[in-house]
Amino acid sequence: MSQTHAHGAEPPVQPFESVVIRFAGDSGDGMQITGNQFTHTSAVIGNDLATFPDYPAEIRAPAGTRPGVSGFQVRFSSSDIHTPGDQPDVLVAMNPAALIVNIKDLRPGGIVVVNTGQFTDGDLKKAALNTNPLTDGSLKGFRVIEIDINKRVTEALKSTSLSSKEVQRCKNFYTLGLMYWLYNRPVETTMKWLDEKFAKKPELAEANKLAMQAGYNAGDIHEFFQGRYEVLPCTSMPKGEYRNIMGNDATALGLVAGAQLANLQLFLGSYPITPASGILEALAAYKHFGVITFQAEDEIAAICSALGSAYAGCLGLTTTSGPGMALKTEAMGLAVSVELPLVIVDVQRGGPSTGLPTKTEQADLLQAIFGRNGEAPIPVLAASTPSDAFDCAVEACRIAVQYMTPVILLTDGYIANGAEPWKLPEIKDLKPFPAKFQESVPEGGFLPYSRNEFNARPWAKPGTPGLEHRIGGIEKAHLTGHISYDPENHEFMCKMRQQKVMGIRETIPTPPVLGDSTGDVLVLGWGSTRGAITSAVEELRKKGKKVSALHLRHMWPLPKGLENIFANFRAVLVPEMNLGQLVRVLRSEYTQHNFISYPKIQGQPFRTSELTKKIESILEK
């Protein structure tokens, strides 16, 4: 602990452009809440930000052990940022396990705040440590701030009637208060949140406020730090109104918006699964938008109920993650066959099987594009950031309704739980795509499998007089939709469904190139790798390297014009959090070009530094 200025003197405030804090503790220590509150406050004061919550699959692994460590990394900045940062500047470690698991990531010279109240011999043993890292030299090269937070919180909450166990639960708000002081942020936003959160238990709201205030005051009184820091609001972000948004929430909002733009009632059939449950939870709260949420008995029932609702005239929706996606496969085939609007959201996580439920991955791409029996084309979209999930959800609804088709929207764990400032769209910029129901018998009779300019079939919902018709998964005759085993008809229908989906290309733009349209390396990404790719490419371009980036949102069908872009680069680098799935698709679709695969499959997002290194190695060749 350093004491460089006289007690009571106002410490200097030093500006920083961008800071990364990682809060780490036991999964019972409330680190996710702490991180979210810090994020929220930083958002409200106008920083650009990005977050990376990283938590264990077990709800409560044995307390104090390494597998039980839960972390939340937040980067806040006065300039535009795209990632939560490769290395934390500050690590808050609530116990030895949190310290030992995370210290390797801390930037050299970084600050580590340690709760010494949790460093007994027993605590060290739980973390499988033979020596105490506070004294054995492991923390050399870092600025270590030792605080007995257990004791400080006990003192701060002396006057309350809470049990000692309840008091210790307020520790995270002490650290939050301390960080608010250090980075010169107001406590009011969190105060307000506590009042709302504990409206029914005001004594808990009070206790957490006391703990937070004690942490805040400790910054002033105890002089742990040489000074305070400031990260000014980010003024380089495009002008407009912003809010902080997490990916799952943005997805939910986008789906509600999509249904409104389609003038349809939204029906969600879903079964809880990490990391997708947040969408079901969010939509369950939008009943006043007429949203029906049905928590089904399994993922199969979830998609089937949604498809049933689509037959009845709703916008069908189902949300899940990898294992649930596998279960939905058969019903997706039926959705292709009956041609009804259905949005399927897959929040990808580490696989195969249960895999790494709380970690991120992009390994469901081929499953989404091809993973069904028979010729069953389904358009696939992928969101690239938390706020982009809103736009992608709206786009998924548009395609589903306009083309009468199931649509798969891929996000992932990193997007689902990550947060960033979202520039709120102008309502008038959201183009409506109202669904048109067949409402009466057309001249010449009703043909359920006739087609419009998009090759979409008419949508006639039960309850409409005169349009009674039957649909199902047996091959249907062109136009009439009657059961047909005719060989020629089957081929015709397979091609028709294919043609319909490929025709979506006509309504999707060629994505813009970031950087020059010609150069040495084009970094082609999809999904949540966008932030790291953008940062890496911007960094290298500043050094004068001929590197550009292109990010895909429409994964299937692929947009038109890509081959012309690829032709202007020596090589196309494809980083993906899988063993090279997009690259396989590209190699079969664009045989002329040189694609270099850069797979990473560790349940962790790419770091900017990993990408710059890889790109530089290609440039050297």
Add this chain to the structure above:
Amino acid sequence: MADSQVLTKKDFKSDQDVRWCPGCGDYAILNCVQGVMATLGIPRHQLCFVSGIGCSSRFPYYMNSYGFHTIHGRAPAFATGIKTANPNLSVWLVTGDGDGLSIGGNHMAHILRRNVDVKILLFNNEIYGLTKGQFSPTSPQGIKTKTSPMGSVDRPFDPVSFALGCGATFVARTIDTHQKHMEQVLLAAAHHKGSAFVEIYQNCVIFNDGAFDKVAEKTVRDDKTVDLRPGQPMVFGKNHDKGIKIDGWEPVVCSAAEAQTWRSDTHSPGPAFVMSQMDSNPELPRPIGIFRDVSAPTFDEGIQQQIQKAQAARGKGSLEKLIHSGETWTVS
């Protein structure tokens, strides 16, 4: 089509050729259902038939109404989606013993537990018809089929017991060859608000011919079955001379005069369950008719009520407000 127009059985026949084997029990059921629809006078456009996969599940194609032939076992989930999306529809689900109790057993349990207002007709032929004669979860133990050449080791379960165990609010059983009985049961099911589960003994002439002959064949039927009619004594026999009463915990045969009055609305489904297990005793007649009929709030109504309540409390959601909800800030 005007709603006031009197509907006839013919109105519900679709233009599709019926493709069941000649002599299949499914024909009799189709015929009866079409008649019941005419009696009920439900406009065709308000009627939706949903099915899974199996011979029985071809049913919707033959009804001139809305229909959805879905995937194997999942019809309850589709029906739940349809009924919840539009509670004004009259939704009927047709399934088989394999479709509804094997691959779809889970969904069947849950639609019944939730009490979704859907009428469920389970055609029980104690065999997988469409896949050409493998044993099903209702086939008697020891049945010899292509997949059980030495006799099946599986113990069957009873569909009525199953439905009762799931908390179904209406449970009944009828027989394909007993048109009058079937008609009464189907009408009662139609008038029940909530899930109505009807097991229909259905003869598969090709793969399990005569499976129910011992109880359902016309010449023995009166002596081998007892019709459970709510509020009526449990009398049976060609001469209406025999009855059923409960002795201790067990049903026993008695004289018609001693027959106990059947109640389908007891607080506990226990009595109905006891009746459903009479199957396993060959000395006793097989109960058919209405095992259970109690009222309970339906799932689809509950969902709609929550939406109305939310809209009354918070006003209909607007896109503008939705996007701007939460704390916002402005970059200028």
